Amino acid sequence: MKIKAKLKGDIVKVKALAKHDMTTYNQAEKKTGDRNNANFITHISASVNGKTVFDASTSQFLSKNPIFKFQFKGGAKGDEISMTWVDKKGNTKTDSSKIK
């Protein structure tokens, strides 16, 4: 996951790119013949200093390698932002970056 976080004024702007195929049910059926092979990120969240700043439940209709841009208040330069996603098959990935 690529994460870029920048402090502007008192707002932290974050841009994150998660690497994931985001296979829909239809795509899975077409490619493998089984709808249950669909796999996509189902939940993604971000936290700073143990506080959740971004939290989303997602469906298969996000693009492949989905991009999330969000903003929040209450972060400082140098703070570490940590993001985690979970997909339908239970894989998880966590990455972090420093707020610039």
Place this chain on the structure above:
Amino acid sequence: MLRRNFLKVGALAAASAVVVPQLSATDFRATKPDTWTAHTVDDAIKALYGAITPIESGVTVGAPKVASNGGAIPVNVTSDIDAKTVAVFQDANPEAAVIVFEMNEGGIINYDIKMKMGASGTITAIVEGKDGKFYKGTKTLEVALGGCEG
């Protein structure tokens, strides 16, 4: 991340599939499962929020008028409403729900996502305000090349 560690994390995740690092968060896929299988926007909204009549103001949905690539349509949702949740739906794909954001302290409703749409349609964003009211914004767009079959 080292490959070894990555595998370890993967194995651990498989062993304890239910234990998710974020504890304060709501997993709307678990709490509102019907939302994600509903085929129409109205049904999905009903499954998520119940029978509501949203006010059609206060929410702005931004998207290109004509999307050349239905596989990755940039969508922006903004609102100044003090909100609990923000949900995005569309009516072009087999199911309607796209994403549900849960707002946290210090959160700002200004989200950019990229989504798939199989055909031209309308994107609907619902904002659940802390005042108990619901607000709605929509954006209709044309999709030149559908992105759901991949």
